[in-house]
Amino acid sequence: MTMDDNKLTFDKITSDLTHHIRINKGFLVWMGFLTVSLVACLYAYSLQLRTGLGVAGIRDYVTWGLYLANFVFFVAASLIGMLISAVLGLAGMKWITPLTRIAETIAVSFAAVAGLVIVSDMGRPERLAYVFIYGRPQSPILWDVTVIITYFALSLLLLYLPMIADMAILHRKGALPSWLKGTYKCLSLNFTDTPAQNRIINRSIRMLLILLVPMALSIHTVTSWLFAVTSRAGWDSSIFGPYFVSGAFVAGSAAVIIAMFFFRKNYKLQDYITDLHFDNMGKVLVTVSLVYLYFNINEFLVPGYKLQRADAIHLTELFSGKDACMFWIVQIGGLVLPILLLFFRPFRKPLPILVISIAVLIAAWFKRYLIVIPTQEHPFLPIQHVPQNFVVYTPTLVETMITIGPFILVLIIITLISKFFPVIPLHETAVEKGVEDV
Amino acid sequence: MEENNNTHSPNEPEKSKASTRRDFLKNLGLAGVGVATGAAALYSGHIFEAKKEATGESKVLLTQDGRLVSVDSLEIKSHEKTGEDLRESQSREGIPGRRWVMVTDLSRCRNARKCISACQEAHHLRPEQYHMNTLQMQDSPNTAPYNMPKNCQHCDNPPCVAVCPVDATYKRPDGIVLIENDRCIGCRFCMAACPYSARIFNWIEPKDAAKDQGIEYNAELNVPQKLGTISKCLFSADRLREGKLPYCVEACPNSVYYFGDENEDSVTNGTTKETVRLSKLLRDNGGYQLMPELGTKPRVYYLPPKNRLFPFEEAKDATPEKV
Numbered sequence: 001m002t003m004d005d006n007k008l009t010f011d012k013i014t015s016d017l018t019h020h021i022r023i024n025k026g027f028l029v030w031m032g033f034l035t036v037s038l039v040a041c042l043y044a045y046s047l048q049l050r051t052g053l054g055v056a057g058i059r060d061y062v063t064w065g066l067y068l069a070n071f072v073f074f075v076a077a078s079l080i081g082m083l084i085s086a087v088l089g090l091a092g093m094k095w096i097t098p099l100t101r102i103a104e105t106i107a108v109s110f111a112a113v114a115g116l117v118i119v120s121d122m123g124r125p126e127r128l129a130y131v132f133i134y135g136r137p138q139s140p141i142l143w144d145v146t147v148i149i150t151y152f153a154l155s156l157l158l159l160y161l162p163m164i165a166d167m168a169i170l171h172r173k174g175a176l177p178s179w180l181k182g183t184y185k186c187l188s189l190n191f192t193d194t195p196a197q198n199r200i201i202n203r204s205i206r207m208l209l210i211l212l213v214p215m216a217l218s219i220h221t222v223t224s225w226l227f228a229v230t231s232r233a234g235w236d237s238s239i240f241g242p243y244f245v246s247g248a249f250v251a252g253s254a255a256v257i258i259a260m261f262f263f264r265k266n267y268k269l270q271d272y273i274t275d276l277h278f279d280n281m282g283k284v285l286v287t288v289s290l291v292y293l294y295f296n297i298n299e300f301l302v303p304g305y306k307l308q309r310a311d312a313i314h315l316t317e318l319f320s321g322k323d324a325c326m327f328w329i330v331q332i333g334g335l336v337l338p339i340l341l342l343f344f345r346p347f348r349k350p351l352p353i354l355v356i357s358i359a360v361l362i363a364a365w366f367k368r369y370l371i372v373i374p375t376q377e378h379p380f381l382p383i384q385h386v387p388q389n390f391v392v393y394t395p396t397l398v399e400t401m402i403t404i405g406p407f408i409l410v411l412i413i414i415t416l417i418s419k420f421f422p423v424i425p426l427h428e429t430a431v432e433k434g435v436e437d438v
Numbered sequence: 439m440e441e442n443n444n445t446h447s448p449n450e451p452e453k454s455k456a457s458t459r460r461d462f463l464k465n466l467g468l469a470g471v472g473v474a475t476g477a478a479a480l481y482s483g484h485i486f487e488a489k490k491e492a493t494g495e496s497k498v499l500l501t502q503d504g505r506l507v508s509v510d511s512l513e514i515k516s517h518e519k520t521g522e523d524l525r526e527s528q529s530r531e532g533i534p535g536r537r538w539v540m541v542t543d544l545s546r547c548r549n550a551r552k553c554i555s556a557c558q559e560a561h562h563l564r565p566e567q568y569h570m571n572t573l574q575m576q577d578s579p580n581t582a583p584y585n586m587p588k589n590c591q592h593c594d595n596p597p598c599v600a601v602c603p604v605d606a607t608y609k610r611p612d613g614i615v616l617i618e619n620d621r622c623i624g625c626r627f628c629m630a631a632c633p634y635s636a637r638i639f640n641w642i643e644p645k646d647a648a649k650d651q652g653i654e655y656n657a658e659l660n661v662p663q664k665l666g667t668i669s670k671c672l673f674s675a676d677r678l679r680e681g682k683l684p685y686c687v688e689a690c691p692n693s694v695y696y697f698g699d700e701n702e703d704s705v706t707n708g709t710t711k712e713t714v715r716l717s718k719l720l721r722d723n724g725g726y727q728l729m730p731e732l733g734t735k736p737r738v739y740y741l742p743p744k745n746r747l748f749p750f751e752e753a754k755d756a757t758p759e760k761v
């Protein structure tokens with residue numbers, strides 16, 4: 001740490017961590033840009049609502065396209081809340097404190113938007129309620145709906161509970177508009193930092209963290225089962241659960257690193273999110289990537305060795321056929337290369353690791369594409385007597401916009417949360433640094 | 439579908455050779471128990487008879503799953519439903535006592551595609567929407583190509599039904615897998631799960647959407663088709679209810695299809711109207727199912743393409759325009 005701890009006072013921490021809470025020009029321009037983009041995407045979705053899913057490129061054979069790949073990606077990214085806060089937190093790692101809220105923000109926003117993404121994939125979105133009215137517990141979709149809602153609720157609580165103390169501080173200290181202060185006062189639930197209150201909050205957080213682990217594992221395992229319960233080549237795999245979960249940690253860690261970089265830069269948090277955090281996150285990313293690589297080898301080598309009829313067609317397409325280019329870029333550029341680079345300390349410095357993380361995150365999205373789409377392009381029986389666009393899937397413009405929309409929404413949510421709340425837990429940081437509020 | 443044939447093999451009681459005194463006492467005890475049981479049985483039988491006399495006579499009825507049961511006639515209440523309720527419950531409950539099966543003779547198919555057009559007309563489908571599609575197959579480079587009409591296999595262990603989140607696709611006791619497009623949410627999980635690519639989706643406004651407006655929905659015909667919902671082969675459940683053969687079966691000029699009831703062990707050829715024993719037809723011709731290793735237990739059987747009546751021809755381009 002480069003910081004001179006002696007000079008730290010409670011007021012300095014408070015002002016460092018909250019000075020970004022104000023509406024400035026940059027924020028307005030950024031939000032304006034996001035809003036305009038979102039409106040364009042909503043327009044695309046309104047086209048789909050009016051004329052049906054036919055506006056997308058999906059047809060009878062490739063029936064799940066970008067939307068579903070996107071859904072898997074969103075669920076994957078949301079898993080990071082659990083890795084950072086729950087796994088590393090429960091393991092007693094202290095350095096994660098400034099990153100927990102970033103991870104939880106990412107978890108909450110991706111989980112919330114994942115629910116919307118899946119609605120955009122429905123042929124009859126107005127019948128959404130049927131899932132609850134007529135729901136059949138035998139269907140993995142029901143399991144998915146249940147665990148995603150639960151995970152979202154847990155993550156939201158986990159974002160909120162540690163914030164209660166911060167709200168109280170902000171309400172007391174901040175030089176803020178009165179409406180904002182009023183909101184903080186409401187949200188702080190009259191927290192007065194008594195030991196009893198702190199005990200309740202700490203206990204609840206601990207319980208949430210413990211609950212979060214199985215719930216997070218479930219959401220992505222169940223999502224992987226949407227594929228693994230079918231008998232199709234490429235999906236019919238017994239390691240899909242851990243394969244998806246480890247892949248999710250890769251995507252999520254990359255997302256957190258990217259968010260860390262921009263928060264640190266834009267909100268001037270260099271003293272709190274230090275090079276050490278990037279270094280540590282680099283180690284986390286390389287660890288989860290190695291696990292993911294291991295599952296990748298299992299997933300492709302074993303069926304590739306046997307080459308059963310349907311698997312052979314599927315794997316040939318991936319390794320040397322139509323999808324080979326994307327496949328190898330994703331596997332090497334998004335997995336092997338990042339692992340090799342991140343072994344070296346210089347590449348775990350903020351800027352290099354940002355670049356690597358962006359590559360990893362983009363590759364992670366295309367990996368979901370490769371999991372979802374190619375399998376459907378070679379079903380067991382031949383595809384015949386249908387138009388060419390049934391045989392080869394090509395996403396349409398409208399479909400692409402409806403796919404980009406959720407990303408914009410996530411950015412909006414993350415921006416709003418980070419703009420109006422301290423990005424770094426205020427109360428916790430003060431307690432850890434041993435400075436008390438006087 | 440396997441029936442549990444409870445054939446009683448006569449159980450010859452073994453005769454003991456020399457019964458000792460202890461055995462005798464044991465037998466006596468057994469006999470005592472036997473007498474008591476017998477008396478109880480007689481008594482309950484008596485009560486049963488008495489009750490029967492008091493109420494009416496017992497009737498033998500066939501249940502939906504094909505079992506014969508006897509029911510007291512006074513216990514029988516007529517089960518009446520009308521209008522939409524009737525139609526809905528009918529289409530869920532199926533045709534009592536039947537187990538529909540289809541047999542497709544590949545040696546006779548010349549890809550005339552008459553089944554396809556009859557089907558598409560009946561179900562108001564677009565040209566690229568197939569409930570029934572004839573595929574050009576070749577199992578290995580050294581085996582001869584052949585035509586294979588392929589429809590929904592009406593699996594007895596249907597993966598499509600298993601995954602549907604809202605019970606919009608269901609298996610009926612008479613073997614047919616149907617769709618209720620009033621309920622389908624369009625998630626297409628069933629399409630992903632079906633290994634036979636049997637399901638289609640209404641991606642755009644269905645062909646006759648305007649014409650069909652106001653028609654009451656019939657799940658056994660899946661008409662009107664609805665935007666954003668699933669469709670697939672229904673074994674022409676509406677025709678079966680009228681005692682007729684399915685649209686495709688009747689339309690084939692080359693006597694490819696047999697259709698009938700597994701409970702009766704008979705199937706009728708749609709072209710020649712000849713009725714034959716299902717078990718014999720399958721046994722004599724090496725009948726098989728598509729991908730039985732997947733455990734889906736299809737209700738469609740195929741007869742292998744041997745001694746073919748027509749030479750195989752590459753299909754004329756039957757591919758519809760882009761949609």
Ligand code: SF4
Nearest residue numbers: 590591592593598632
């Ligand atoms: S063939 Fe496909 S659609 Fe038909 S019952 Fe079997 S799994 Fe379902």
Ligand code: SF4
Nearest residue numbers: 602622623625626628
């Ligand atoms: S698309 Fe319709 S029938 Fe198929 S699984 Fe979804 S709700 Fe059920």
